[in-house]
Amino acid sequence: MTMVEDLGRLSKRSGPQSSSLQDGSRIAVVGAGPAGSLFSYFLLNMAEAVSLDIGVDLFEPRHFCHRGPAGCNHCGGIVSESLVQRLATEGIMLPDGVVQRGIESYTLHMDVGDVEIETPLAEKRIAAIYRGNGPRNSEPLDTHSFDGYLLELAQEKGANLVPRLVTGVRREDNRMRVTCADQYCNDYDLAVIATGVNSRLVESLEDESREFRRPGRTKTFICEFLLGRDVIRDTFGPSMHVFFLDIPRLKFAALIPKGDYVTLCLLGKDIDDELMQQFFSSPEVMNCFPKGTVPSHVCHCYPRINIDAANPAYSDRLVMIGDSGTTRLFKDGIGASYRTAKAAARTVVFHGTGAEDFEKYYAPTCRAISKDNQVGKVVFGFGSLIQKSRFARRGVLRMTANEQKNANGSRRMSEVLWDLFSGSASYTDVFLRTLHPAYIGSLLWNLVAGNSPSASSRNGHGRGQECDRVEH
Ligand SMILES: Cc1cc2nc3c(=O)[nH]c(=O)nc-3n(C[C@H](O)[C@H](O)[C@H](O)COP(=O)(O)OP(=O)(O)OC[C@H]3O[C@@H](n4cnc5c(N)ncnc54)[C@H](O)[C@@H]3O)c2cc1C
Structure with a gap:
C-alpha cells in the first residue's frame, strides 16, 4: 500500500480510537541500531505528512563514534544492493564516508578450485560498512559509522536521543513504562523494542510475559585482520571472499575487505573453537592471506544472530x-x-497501536520474511549437500567458471550464487531459479563433464584447474 492510499485511509477514520496516536503522543524506541533509527525516521516522516505532532525518545547507550566493541553493533557490514537502492528511493543516500569499500565481485573458494563471480549488472554494487567507528585500537578513521549515520538521520527528523540502557518495559494503566539502569522512568503511548538479540531486555520481556517467545538465536564469530590498504588491494582486491568448505555446522564464511582491514564472519550453528580451528587450518583459507599464513586478529567478538x-x-x-x-x-x-x-x-501512524492493528498491518511483513526463511532452510540444505560432495562441487565450479568466461551467455549459476551470498534476492526467488530446466540441464551437464576421467585427470587433487581466474 502506498503512502497516498494510507493517507486516504486515515482521513476516512471515523474518529479518534483509544489505540491511535494523537497530537502529543509519546513513543519510546529502545535501541538505535538500523531498526530503531529507521523506525524513528519513518515514523516522524509519516507523522509530519499527516500533521501529527508526536515525540520520540530513542534510547541508546552505545556511542557509535567509539572504536572497537564499545561503538560497534557486530556484523559483517555488507549492505545488499537491493537495500542500497531501496534506501535511495527513500532519499537516504549512503555517503562516500560511510561506505568503506564498494564490493565488485565475490570470489568463491572451494577445495576443487576458486572462481571469481562478477556483479551480474555492471551498475549494481554492494557496500561494505562499519557499524561503529572501526576495529579496536585502529587509527581514527576518516570515515563514518553506518549506525551513527542512521541515528543522525533520525535525530534530524526530531527524535530525541536518550543515552541510557533500558532495563525494563512494563504495562502500567494502559501505558508503557520504560525504566533504565540509572532509575530513569517514564510512561509512553507506545514502546518499540529494537534491541537486537544481544540484549538482556528481550529475555526479561519473555520472563515477565508468558505470551511472548523471544527470537531463537545462535553464536557466531567475527574478527578483524589489519593488513594495510596496499596488501589488501593486491591480495583481496574489491572482492568479498566466500568459502564453501566441508566443515560441519558452518553455513557461511566470508572475508570482507574494508579500508586497512579485512573482516572475517563465520555463521552457522554455535560457532566454537573446534569449528574455528578447522576453518583457519584449511588451505583454502590460508592461501587467501599473504605468504599463506593467517595473521593474528586485532579485534574479535561472538555476537548472536537471530x-x-x-x-x-x-x-x-x-x-x-x-x-x-x-x-x-x-x-x-x-x-x-x-x-x-x-x-x-x-501501522502506528495510519492504523493504530493495538495488537489487532499490528496483527492486521504489521504481522504480514513478519510472516513474509519467516515464510521466505523456510525456503532459505531448504536452499541451505542443498548447500550442505554440495559442501559434503566433491562430485557436486566440481560441477558447480565448472558451471560458474564457464559462465564467467563467456561474457554474453546466460549466467544462471553465477546469479544464483551472487544473490545467495549478497542477500539481494529472496530465498524463494533464488530457489525458483534453480528449478528452471535450463539451470538443471546445465548443472547436470557440468556435473558429468566436471567429473569425467579427462577432467579429473586435469584437476587431479590440485586446486582450480577449471578456473583460471584466481590462482594461488
Ligand atoms: C556475525 C554476523 C554477521 C552479520 N553480517 C551482516 C551483514 O553483512 N549484512 C547485514 O545486513 N546483516 C548482517 N548481520 C545481521 C545484522 O547485524 C542484524 O540483522 C542487524 O544489526 C539488526 O539490526 P537491529 O537494529 O534490529 O539490532 P542491532 O543492530 O543489534 O541494534 C540493537 C541496538 O539496541 C541497543 N540496545 C540493546 N539493548 C538495549 C537496551 N536495553 N537499552 C537501550 N538500547 C539497547 C544496542 O546498543 C544496539 O545499538 C550479521 C549478524 C551477525 C551476528
Missing part, C-alpha cells in the same frame, strides 16, 4: 522490530530491519 522469529512480535502498545522481532536467515539483516521498521511505523 535464527527464528519472536512470537508474537507485538501486543497492545508494544512492537518488536528488526532482530528483536524477525529477520532474514543468515542474510541481509539490515534489509530486514528496514522492512520491519517501515511496516511498523506505517
Whole structure:
C-alpha cells in the first residue's frame, strides 16, 4: 500500500480510537541500531505528512563514534544492493564516508578450485560498512559509522536521543513504562523494542510475559585482520571472499575487505573453537592471506544472530522490530530491519497501536520474511549437500567458471550464487531459479563433464584447474 492510499485511509477514520496516536503522543524506541533509527525516521516522516505532532525518545547507550566493541553493533557490514537502492528511493543516500569499500565481485573458494563471480549488472554494487567507528585500537578513521549515520538521520527528523540502557518495559494503566539502569522512568503511548538479540531486555520481556517467545538465536564469530590498504588491494582486491568448505555446522564464511582491514564472519550453528580451528587450518583459507599464513586478529567478538522469529512480535502498545522481532536467515539483516521498521511505523501512524492493528498491518511483513526463511532452510540444505560432495562441487565450479568466461551467455549459476551470498534476492526467488530446466540441464551437464576421467585427470587433487581466474 502506498503512502497516498494510507493517507486516504486515515482521513476516512471515523474518529479518534483509544489505540491511535494523537497530537502529543509519546513513543519510546529502545535501541538505535538500523531498526530503531529507521523506525524513528519513518515514523516522524509519516507523522509530519499527516500533521501529527508526536515525540520520540530513542534510547541508546552505545556511542557509535567509539572504536572497537564499545561503538560497534557486530556484523559483517555488507549492505545488499537491493537495500542500497531501496534506501535511495527513500532519499537516504549512503555517503562516500560511510561506505568503506564498494564490493565488485565475490570470489568463491572451494577445495576443487576458486572462481571469481562478477556483479551480474555492471551498475549494481554492494557496500561494505562499519557499524561503529572501526576495529579496536585502529587509527581514527576518516570515515563514518553506518549506525551513527542512521541515528543522525533520525535525530534530524526530531527524535530525541536518550543515552541510557533500558532495563525494563512494563504495562502500567494502559501505558508503557520504560525504566533504565540509572532509575530513569517514564510512561509512553507506545514502546518499540529494537534491541537486537544481544540484549538482556528481550529475555526479561519473555520472563515477565508468558505470551511472548523471544527470537531463537545462535553464536557466531567475527574478527578483524589489519593488513594495510596496499596488501589488501593486491591480495583481496574489491572482492568479498566466500568459502564453501566441508566443515560441519558452518553455513557461511566470508572475508570482507574494508579500508586497512579485512573482516572475517563465520555463521552457522554455535560457532566454537573446534569449528574455528578447522576453518583457519584449511588451505583454502590460508592461501587467501599473504605468504599463506593467517595473521593474528586485532579485534574479535561472538555476537548472536537471530535464527527464528519472536512470537508474537507485538501486543497492545508494544512492537518488536528488526532482530528483536524477525529477520532474514543468515542474510541481509539490515534489509530486514528496514522492512520491519517501515511496516511498523506505517501501522502506528495510519492504523493504530493495538495488537489487532499490528496483527492486521504489521504481522504480514513478519510472516513474509519467516515464510521466505523456510525456503532459505531448504536452499541451505542443498548447500550442505554440495559442501559434503566433491562430485557436486566440481560441477558447480565448472558451471560458474564457464559462465564467467563467456561474457554474453546466460549466467544462471553465477546469479544464483551472487544473490545467495549478497542477500539481494529472496530465498524463494533464488530457489525458483534453480528449478528452471535450463539451470538443471546445465548443472547436470557440468556435473558429468566436471567429473569425467579427462577432467579429473586435469584437476587431479590440485586446486582450480577449471578456473583460471584466481590462482594461488
Ligand atoms: C556475525 C554476523 C554477521 C552479520 N553480517 C551482516 C551483514 O553483512 N549484512 C547485514 O545486513 N546483516 C548482517 N548481520 C545481521 C545484522 O547485524 C542484524 O540483522 C542487524 O544489526 C539488526 O539490526 P537491529 O537494529 O534490529 O539490532 P542491532 O543492530 O543489534 O541494534 C540493537 C541496538 O539496541 C541497543 N540496545 C540493546 N539493548 C538495549 C537496551 N536495553 N537499552 C537501550 N538500547 C539497547 C544496542 O546498543 C544496539 O545499538 C550479521 C549478524 C551477525 C551476528
